[in-house]
Amino acid sequence: MTAKIADKRRRYLEALDAARCNGNWNELPNLVRKISKHCPERKCLVQAARAEYHVAEFLNSRPGTATTISGSRETKLHDLIPGLLSVLEEVGNPLQDSFQAQICLGWLHWTLSEPALAASRLPKDFDVTLQILSGDRQPLSSWTEICIIKGGYIKGAAQASVSGSEDAIRTFKSVLPWVSTLDSNSPSSPQFLFWSEQLLSKAALIASEAAAEGPLANENTVEFALRAFRLWASHPNVKQGDQASTALGAASTNSVSRASIWKAYYGILSSTLRQVAYDSPSESPKRAQLTTELRRVEAICENILIKNTKFPKAEVANKEVENWVEQVMQNWEILCGPEWRDDDFGEGGQDAFSRNVLDMLYRAATKTFHSTLILRRLFHVHAALAEFNLAIKALETYINLTTSAKARAEKSVEAAGELEDDEVFAHTLSEGISMLSCFGSYKEAEKAKELTNMLKKLLDNLHCIIPTATPANGRVSPGSTTGTCGSRPLSPITVSIAYRAIGIGLANWARWTPVNEVRTDIQAEALEAFEKSLASESPEGSLASTFAFALLLAETRDINSAIDYIRTTLVAEQSEDDADSQRHSHWVSTKERDLVPLWHLLALLLSAKQDFEAASKACDAAFESVPSVNLLHEQNGKSSQSQSQEPGEKSVHWLSVAGIERGRGTSNQMEAREKESIVELRITQLSLLEIMHGPEYALNQAEALLSLYGRLFTNPEAGKEGETNESDNLVPPKSSTGTIRSLRGSIFGRKKSIRHHERDGHSGSERNVTPKVPSISPAAVPADPDAPKIQVTDEDRRVSTERSPSDAIGDSSRHKLHRRNGSTKTARPRSSDKSPRSPVDVITVKKHQRQHVEDDSPTSRNMPLQLARLDGPSSTPKRSLSHFGQHNKHNKETTVAVPPQNKFHYSLLSRSCRFGSPTRALTRFSKVQTQIHAKGLLIKIWLFVAGLYRHAGLFEDAMEACNEASEQTRLVEALVAGQESSARAFAAAGWGGTKSSDELWADVYAERGHLAQAQSLPYDAINHFEDALMYYPNHLVGTVGLANLLLDIYDQTLPLEKIEKGLDVSNTPGVSLLSTHSKLKTKPQSQHNDDTNVTSDSSSPHDITPEALDRLAARDRAYGLLSTLTKLGSAWDSSEAWFALSRAFEQSGQIDKAKEVLWWCVELEDKRPIRHWWNIGSGGYVL
Known part of the structure; x- marks a missing residue:
């Protein structure tokens, strides 16, 4: 119980x-x-x-x-x-x-x-x-x-x-x-x-x-x-x-x-x-x-x-949604800023995160009525995703809604609803001007000019008063800036940003305006705006304003003032960096890398005063004063010292784990514009060395340039995936039968002991054994085993049978970075063929290039697949674009394979590109645009090296460098074709200062033209310059080079070529400025001595012989080309173009105009830097 x-x-x-x-x-x-x-x-x-x-x-x-x-x-x-x-x-x-x-x-x-x-x-x-x-x-x-x-x-x-x-x-x-x-x-x-x-x-x-x-x-x-x-x-x-x-x-x-x-x-x-x-x-x-x-x-x-949330009534703001949007955007600015990387995100990286934010903004827009906040943020996110057309649309809609509401408010306050704050509106207009000026070209410069006028009108309506004297602390008290018309006064920071944007917009328009007469007035107005900006500048923005102001002073040839401003800023920033160095021991601030363009500008300014020694020291100071850049810079004078250092000492390689731990400001975290500015600074440094010590000395220092580029634009993680033993690269793959294969790791990093194996499968005039690889210069920096190698494609090309004797020189004993020892090369028919050109050749030459991917050859058929597989390593060899030129019977089709472990190309395709955006977030371009931008910079490096070789009289090696530039240009063309295969796509320049495929080809042919001139081959030079203008009609170097040769023909310095029967150029593209009664005279170089020179009586005004007409046509065409060129923003300060135009005026009897132009040339040459001001970077006046 x-x-x-x-x-x-x-x-x-x-x-x-x-x-x-x-x-x-x-x-x-x-x-x-x-x-x-x-x-x-x-x-x-x-x-x-x-x-x-x-x-x-x-x-x-x-x-x-x-x-x-x-x-x-x-x-x-x-x-x-x-x-x-x-x-x-x-x-x-x-x-x-x-x-x-x-x-x-x-x-x-x-x-x-x-x-x-x-x-x-x-x-x-x-x-x-x-x-x-x-x-x-x-x-x-x-x-x-x-x-x-x-x-x-x-x-x-x-x-x-x-x-x-x-x-x-x-x-x-x-x-x-x-x-x-x-x-x-x-x-x-x-x-x-x-x-x-x-x-x-x-x-x-x-x-x-x-x-x-x-x-x-x-x-x-x-x-x-x-x-x-x-x-x-x-x-x-x-x-x-x-x-x-x-x-x-x-x-x-x-x-x-x-x-x-x-x-x-x-x-x-x-x-x-x-x-x-x-x-x-x-x-x-x-x-x-x-x-x-x-x-x-x-x-x-x-x-x-x-x-x-329900959709609100008209003219009623949904504050809850807008507050949420602003909170998300603040997080987005941080997460997509310079301190965060793709590795910090999941699949898709920062790009996927930004697109999720973009979708959120569009969903939030469905719950608001004409929200200016959402439109402004859409502008920011689209700009960060490099969708600039959509960003401009969002900005225009934002401006229309804001201005229309303000116009209604002037009539009736009740009808206007809630108005956009004037400070926010001024700040957004400033962001739009900066974006358009930084990333755009002529059309965007026009749009930026419209926004500049709108911003000036806004500031005038607010009657902003800017103090003329800067206080001791560099700030302006809020009470010093007043406003009228019942508006809240703008803060000094916003006023400074607004006037800086006005100065950038005006200075950028001064570059592009076709009216030379108003350029000086526009620049003066821009200088005034920069002065107002600096008068109320905050310490955070002083670098940006000083850079833009000093750059415009340099362009207006006020060299001394520009130097004073930059020196003062650099001294102030150096003291601030010393104070902040202890607080940022592991993280390198992006602000320090903003100093590189200022140091570069200072070097150019000093070179304009002919103080080359001080300019070179400024370049050295730029690399030494910026820690993250100093890790990338390998000075030749310190190469031997670095070899003798014990492990654990200060000189840790920047790509090693220890180097990355020392600071996070290395290449993986640098923006593309920062990398570009570093490379441009190195090019300027080599140019100064050439001036002071000669081209041979600069060539001995040029290996570090390509090594620097390889470090900046190569992803070390991508290289590890395809890492193999060096001996594996010397063994031809089984699938490479019948092809010539390039096996060298770098044209500027080859060891003497490396030899190429013998190959079979070639006949005719080509050799069966590739030449020995020459050793590098004793002064060159030894190759770092941790550094990525720049793979050079299409090395062993066959030589055209029409090569001149000077082109066939081999086995020379000259000491240089790159030496050809009889290596077999096949140049492009258009660049090496010296046979007479038919009208069909002239008209269809670009057609052959556009369609060579669709050719019936095995290489052409495999080309799209090869391009698609460049993103990662593969066991099969990848073939580069075969050389077109089927119209030349002496050129046989060749296919050139690329080593499968081409780490350089893989890393380019796996890297993302980042540019500074209007907000704290960073603008990230697509992979294709990233690759085109990086390859365009590499092409510029190769052409610069070709120029050094040309100046040193090493013409064969200069041609080698041109050929390497051609190979990279072919890859750029293939990348563009993979997106859109049209003439418009090939001719359209990319956002962010990226050159178009056609302009890159023009650069290559212009350098070939100068090389031909240096080899005393003027008619080959004319063909190359013509090719350059066929690709890019307003190419500066090509136009000036061709015009000078045409003027040489007129004054009989250069004899006329033999007239080819049946060649009518009246309908040929690119020669419409010639007289309709003239014929283009061309002849092979071997027949130059057989021609009869034009006699003195042919220059008589009453002489109507064909030779006289041809010379007059040459002069008129040169004048037309130069007259058009000097009206463009790309050549308004080119002394070469203006001097050639003065020759045209002189030869046409316009002596007064010739004198006026010559005085302008003297003014330009008097304070001309060693390189153009625009070589500081692609962002223009935007730091």
Whole structure:
């Protein structure tokens, strides 16, 4: 009988525990009555159960929105307090019963809105209480476990409202481990899920509020908040329920919606981007984990917002949506800024993240009416994604809405609605001007000029007063800038940014304007704007304004003033960098690399004063003063010293792990414009060495240029994937039968011991054995085993049978970086063929080039596949574009294979390109544009090296460099064709200063033309210059070179070529300026001596012989080409073009005009730098 009673008591107690856990409060009265009968000693348990029933009945009976309690119900609840206190004072109660009664008493006071009493009734120290409960021999019941969570929530919430967040966080911390580590069956009960969600949400909200207050914003607080938010987000009720519903239900006196908790969760994640360290919940990299977590929470918050937001009425702003958009955009600016990389994101990298933000903006636009904020942010994101056409559309729409609203406000304030702030509007216009000037060309310069006029009008309407004197601290007091017309005055920073943008827009338009007469006035207006900007400049923007101002001073030939401004800025920045160096020991600021263009400009300014020694020292100072750039710079004078240094010394290779750990400002984190500015600075340094020591000396130093390029534009991780032994590159692949294969690693890094293997499968005039590779110059820097190798393709090309004797020189003993020892080369027929050109050849030459990919040859058919596989290593050889020229019977078709381990090309295709954007985020171009930009820079390097060889009289090696440039240009053409195979695509220049494929070909042919002139082959030079103009009609170098030769023909310095029968050039493209009665005279060079020179009487004005007509046509065509060229922005300050034009004026008898032009040439030459000012970088006046 005793066992039966004990079993019944146990069942009643278990039923009571289950009813309380499941929230079945209606079952409690009956169970309490039975337990009172069968368990009279459990008075504490019975009293606590009765009180819980009455509290639950009270909470369920009142409306969820009630804020007051009726008197009768309040009195009834108060009557329960004495009974609970009396049973708690009794001795001998089970520990769990007393604990449950204590929690019930605290719950009762909390329900009665008595947080102070609730906190005092609950255990003072939950850690001690939990230790006591855990030390009891009796296992904890399910309801006791729930009471632990329940009591922790009530006490923490009460402490937060009474004594502050610090005590509440301490209580939550003691209970939180119990929630995350509990293994009993209670987590599945409704009451456990209910109270655990309450605890987690309250703990997360209180901790996040404490982290935002300041004094408590430490890493421990943020770490606890993130942990609570993560546990709450993984809670079953949150994962399964409605994200926007009320989380705490009607039982809570402080109901909080899940939407507000998600918003707070997103807020604490956002704060980690700016203030404190991030606590990663897993072992994955912290940054990658943060971006993943942020994007997940951001998507949930957006879904809640879009779901619960309705489209507003007209002219009504949806502030909730706009505030959310602004918060997301602030995070986007940081995550897509210079301190974050693609590796910090998941699949897709920063580009995918930006496109998600872009989609969010368009979805947010569906919940707003003409939101200027969203349009402005669309402009920012499209610009960062290099979608400049869409960015301009968004900017234009933003401007139209803003200006129309302001126009309506002038008539009626009520009809205008909410107006855009003048400061924001001025700042956005400034951003648009900077973007168009930095990335665009002529059309964009026109658009920037329109925005400049609009911004000037805005500042005039506001009557902004700029102080003439700069205060000692470099800032302008807010009161010094006033506004009228009821508008809020602009801040000094905004005024400075606006005037800097005006100066950039005007200076950029001065470059492009075709009206030479107004250029000086535009430049003067731009200088005035820059002066106003500097007068109220903030320290953060002084570099940008100083650079633009000094560059414009240089272009207007005020050399001394420009030097003074740059020197003052560099000295000031150097002192600031010394003060900040200790605070940034592991992270290299991008600001330091902004100094490179200033140092470069200073070097050019000094060269304009003929102070080449000081200019060279300025170049050295640029590499030495910028730590991240200094890691990239290999000076020849220090090469031997670096070899003798012991491991662990300061000169750690920048691509090594130790070098990367020393600073994160290396090539992987540099923007493309920064890399370009470094390469351009190195080219200027070599140009100065050529002036001071001769071209041979510069050539000996030129290897570092290609080595620097390889380090800057090569991804070391991509190189590791295809890394193989060097001996493997010497073995021809099995699939390369019948082809000539290039095996050298670099034209400027070959070791003497390396030899090419013999090949079979060639006949005719070609050799079966490739020549030995010559050794590098003793002064060259030894190849670094960690440095990537620049692979050179298409080396062993066959030589055309029409080669002149001077082209066939081999086995020379001259010491230089690159020497041809009889290597077989096949040049392009258009560049090496000296046979007479037929009209069909002239007209269809580009057609052959455009269609050589579609040729029937195996190489041509495989070309698209080869280009598609350049993204990664492959076991099959990849064939480069075969040389076209089927119209020449002496040139046989050849195919040239590329080594499969071509790390240089693979890394280019795997790299992303970043340019500075209007916001803190970085503009990222597509991979194709990135490759075209990088290859265009490599082409410029090869052509520069070709010029050095040409100046040194090493014509064969100059031709080699031209051929390497041609190979890279073919790859650029193939990349463009892969996107759009049309004449417009080949001729269109890319955004961000990227040259078009046609302009790159023009550069190559112009250099070939100069090389032919240096070899005393003027008619070959004419053909090359004609080819250059056929690709790019307004090419500066090609036009000047051709015009000079045409003028030489007119004054009989250069004899006429023999007339070819049946050649009518009246309809030939590119020669429309010739007289319709003239014929183009061409003849092979071998027949020059057989021709009869033009006699003196042929120059008579009354002479109508064909020779005289040809000479007149040559002069007229030269005049037409030069007259058009000098009206363009690319040649307005070209002394060569103006001097050639003066020759044309002189030969046509216009002596006064010739004198005027010559004086202009003297003015240009008097303060001309060693290289043009525009070679500082592709961003123009935008730093």
